[in-house]
Amino acid sequence: MPLFEPLDETRPLTGRLALGVEYDGSAYCGWQRLKHAASVQASLEDALSKVAAAPVKVLCSGRTDSGVHATRQVLHFDPPAARSQKAWVFGANANLPRDIAVRWVHPVPDDFHARFKALARRYRYVILNQPSRPVLERANVTWCRDPLDAEAMHRAAQVLVGEHDFSSFRAAGCQSKSPWRHLHFIEVHRHGPLVVIDVQGNAFLHHMIRNIAGALVAVGRGEQTETYLAELLTLKDRAQGAVTAPACGLHFVDSLYDEAYGLPAEPLGPNLLAFLGEWTGERPLPDCPMVEYRRGRPLVSLIATEE
Known part of the structure; x- marks a missing residue:
């Protein structure tokens, strides 16, 4: 998909639609609708x-x-009504607050489901590693004033790749039935003052990435050795883990689906990292049971099994 693809305004869209959405989560209780707070x-x-x-x-x-x-x-x-591609995107954005935007809309078949048909999800945790506090980036990075060894953090993180019991990295109130998750990759790189934790998996537990980030920062500071995450993984005890990293540095950057759905490809965010030049879908998905299971199963079967 070109970065500036025109939106059709002549053909009303009928049937199920997929949307790509961007948001700054600072003012919200999270994604899910709640009675007591903005979502x-x-x-x-x-x-x-x-x-x-x-x-x-x-x-x-x-x-x-x-x-x-x-x-x-x-x-x-x-x-419930037929509207053109342009009407959905422009109309939604005209009625949304400035910290949420619809990026695209795409027709999908009735067997598409944003949650149950997702083959992988990807996050980037962004740390601004410099002595002075952030100003322009303050809402979407985590600040660490102590020098971080990004290479040591990367080496320490590799033990997490694959399928594991992530009990040491789940929140105390996590409601998932199982602590087992499959991490496809986790990378830690430095780009000038930015240290980026880039992680993809089939799914994630409550606070899982922020707890991993907290442990990796402890390694990067030299407070823990490079075996620290391996030790936590073995303990299967969240009480033994490091502090939970702040939410402001975490960005949901991709959700991947079977290529047959033809969802638009985009530059991966946040825009602070646009210089990396990577677009969604560039990396091949691993050959693992969950990916193959979700590719081939009917939607009704997925919902019955995973809800």
Whole structure:
């Protein structure tokens, strides 16, 4: 998909639609609609309902926590009214607050499901590693004033790749039935003052990435050795782990699906890292059971098995 692809305004879209959404999560309790606080889901449903002139309910690829950002949150909905591609995108954005934006809309078959058909999810945790506090980047990076050894952090993280019990990295209130997750890759790189933890997996536990980031920062500071994450993985005890890293540095940057759905490819975010030049879908997915399982299973079967 070209960066400046024109939006069609002549053909009303019918049937299920997928949306790509970007948001700054600073002002929200997270993705999920709640009665007592502002949520990204509520803002999107309200905006889309105004475009459709009827209630709209959306389902997302993965819920984000309070304060966490997203540059490619994928969701789907069944529109109650036919509108053009341009009407959905421009109409939604006209009714959304400035910290949420719809990037694209794409027709998908009825067997598409943003959550259950996702083959992988990818996050980037961004740390600004410099003596002075951030100013322009303060809302979307975590600041660390102590020198970090990014190469040591990268080496320490490699023990997490593959399928493991991540009990030591899940929040105490995590509601997942199983602590087992499959990490496809985790990389830590320095780009000038930015230290970026780039991680992809089939799914993630509550606070899992922020807890991993906290442990890696302890290694980068020299407070822990490079065997620290291996030790935590073996302990299977969150109480033995490091502090949870702040939410402001975490960005949901990709949700991957079977190529047959033809979802638009985009530069991976956040825009602070645009110089890396990577677009979604460039890296091949690993040959692992979860990817193959979700590719081939009917949607009804996936929902019954995984809910």
